[in-house]
Amino acid sequence: MHIITTHKNTDFDGLASVIAGTLLFPGSVGVIPKSVNANVAKFLSTHKTAFNIVLPKEVNLDEVDTLTVVDTDQWRRIDRLNSLQGRQELKINIWDHHQNGGDIKADFICQEPVGATVTLLIREMKKKGMELNPLISTILLIGLYEDTGHLSFPATRPEDAMAAAFLLENGADLNVAATFLNPPYEEIQKDVLFTMMQDTEKVNHNNYTVGINILRLEKKVPMLAAVVTMYRKIINADAVFVILVNDEASSTVIARSGVDRIDVGALLRQLGGGGHPAAASVTVKTKDYGPEEIKEKIIELVRKNRQSGAVVADLMSFPVTFVSPDQKMNEVREIMQQESIRGVLVGTETDLQGIIVIWDFKKLKLDKQWNQPVKAFMVRDVSVTKPDMLASEAAQFMVKKNIGHLPVSHEGKIIGIVTRTDILNYFYGMLPE
Numbered sequence: 001m002h003i004i005t006t007h008k009n010t011d012f013d014g015l016a017s018v019i020a021g022t023l024l025f026p027g028s029v030g031v032i033p034k035s036v037n038a039n040v041a042k043f044l045s046t047h048k049t050a051f052n053i054v055l056p057k058e059v060n061l062d063e064v065d066t067l068t069v070v071d072t073d074q075w076r077r078i079d080r081l082n083s084l085q086g087r088q089e090l091k092i093n094i095w096d097h098h099q100n101g102g103d104i105k106a107d108f109i110c111q112e113p114v115g116a117t118v119t120l121l122i123r124e125m126k127k128k129g130m131e132l133n134p135l136i137s138t139i140l141l142i143g144l145y146e147d148t149g150h151l152s153f154p155a156t157r158p159e160d161a162m163a164a165a166f167l168l169e170n171g172a173d174l175n176v177a178a179t180f181l182n183p184p185y186e187e188i189q190k191d192v193l194f195t196m197m198q199d200t201e202k203v204n205h206n207n208y209t210v211g212i213n214i215l216r217l218e219k220k221v222p223m224l225a226a227v228v229t230m231y232r233k234i235i236n237a238d239a240v241f242v243i244l245v246n247d248e249a250s251s252t253v254i255a256r257s258g259v260d261r262i263d264v265g266a267l268l269r270q271l272g273g274g275g276h277p278a279a280a281s282v283t284v285k286t287k288d289y290g291p292e293e294i295k296e297k298i299i300e301l302v303r304k305n306r307q308s309g310a311v312v313a314d315l316m317s318f319p320v321t322f323v324s325p326d327q328k329m330n331e332v333r334e335i336m337q338q339e340s341i342r343g344v345l346v347g348t349e350t351d352l353q354g355i356i357v358i359w360d361f362k363k364l365k366l367d368k369q370w371n372q373p374v375k376a377f378m379v380r381d382v383s384v385t386k387p388d389m390l391a392s393e394a395a396q397f398m399v400k401k402n403i404g405h406l407p408v409s410h411e412g413k414i415i416g417i418v419t420r421t422d423i424l425n426y427f428y429g430m431l432p433e
């Protein structure tokens, strides 16, 4: 018997991947954990019979000879199948898009950093030339959209979009998908959102804002993760961490990020959790850390977070062209034309006196002014940066100051210059060789 299962607290990507697996591998049975997310439970309550899926307790584990695990690679995340661990002659397959390095040792692994696990299974379906009915296409699309934020999360890959196209071609129903993806907010969710907004503590660090919140709820709130996503947008934070006190024994942290530089998955992994750069969670036992300690820990992690992003030294141009303050304007213009640059620095590496950029030429109204020295037209108040400043921060600084050239100073010497072109190249991933 071949069973296909996924992680506990099953989300739509997990469910969709199991269902895709049962179609790809004829004769297999999907095993859905007892605990599933609230919106998945709602979906299953009306759709369960349409699929070849059962609960773990309905499986006779003695008959299992093949185990396929989707959307996780960790034993502790799957439900009640632990007795299979270490069984001789059990064939194990993994299909996953997480990069956690889990402890399930598999005979076959398809693990790639796409936006949703179901994308990897859809690739296989396309290869086999399978056609899907609208119901199957719709549930697979819900999984794909949930994990990629409707193809908008930074982890989304081109193949996710092509998988979505395949599902739409096969009749996926966007109206049905929307009902499950955007459940209506009810009074209970609004109350929680309001409570979170009132108690937010904001931490500013390295030009980004992080909201942190300890939440004690009297009863379980469905769709809390969706509320946290909305909460981040409403308080306009780059990332949020909501510490939900479950009971005396444990708390669960739900984190959301809207920027590349704060990878909440990486941050929460340091507390034993997991997830993606944009969405992650962890459950912490109170005997390890109480809610207040978790908060301190998160603030510490946020302050230590030095995202691996490029720094100014990685993208600056050098060597830098300097002209003397007495150089005539027509000579300066010629130098800029020859070198195809839009600005030059005035002075020397160790004595920066000013900058002149192509826009400053507009100050020259009369022909004879082209014979005057550059010092008469240059801008004297020049902002400089350091080589270890984050590229994204340099970009923000240049936008704020409305400047196109930012000289880079190291130990009293100008060693390079960052231009708008350098910044654009960086943000579009076109770093020079």
Ligand SMILES: [Mn+2]
Residues within 6 Å of the ligand: 013, 014, 071, 097, 116, 117, 147
């Ligand atoms: Mn997933």
